[in-house]
Amino acid sequence: MHIDEIQNGIVLDHITAGKAMEIYHFLELDGRDCPVAILQNVGSRKMGRKDIIKIDAPIDTDLNVLAVLCPGITVNVIRDGVRVEKKALTLPPEVKDVIKCKNPRCITTTEQELPHVFRLTGAKTPVYRCIYCETKA
Numbered sequence: 712m713h714i715d716e717i718q719n720g721i722v723l724d725h726i727t728a729g730k731a732m733e734i735y736h737f738l739e740l741d742g743r744d745c746p747v748a749i750l751q752n753v754g755s756r757k758m759g760r761k762d763i764i765k766i767d768a769p770i771d772t773d774l775n776v777l778a779v780l781c782p783g784i785t786v787n788v789i790r791d792g793v794r795v796e797k798k799a800l801t802l803p804p805e806v807k808d809v810i811k812c813k814n815p816r817c818i819t820t821t822e823q824e825l826p827h828v829f830r831l832t833g834a835k836t837p838v839y840r841c842i843y844c845e846t847k848a
């Protein structure tokens with residue numbers, strides 16, 4: 712499957728090898744009936760190995776969240792079989808229920824109904840920290 716086989720949709724490129732399924736589930740692609748191609752462990756000059764997901768349907772999810780799950784991911788928008796846009800993702804200032812707190816003593820471990828909220832901190836190197844216990848994501 713080549714990029715130009717997609718008519719109207721997106722290609723998620725430069726996914727860290729092994730992370731494609733995580734992204735797939737996050738975008739709830741298993742619940743959609745559009746054609747999806749997942750390429751795993753593709754050779755990449757820059758990354759060694761990478762995963763790629765091609766979705767032949769427009770996606771209305773806020774894709775910026777993907778940069779949280781997988782830094783370095785790139786989004787190509789395909790319209791009428793042509794790549795019309797290479798989207799730069801910006802890290803959202805706050806994410807809810809995207810990443811989970813790893814601190815076993817965090818309140819989110821005992822209070823299961825609490826949302827997992829992380830806030831972006833750090834000027835030079837962006838870091839997400841849990842709003843309850845400040846643990847790094």
Ligand SMILES: [Zn+2]
Pocket residue numbers: 812813814817818819841842843844845846
């Ligand atoms: Zn926490």
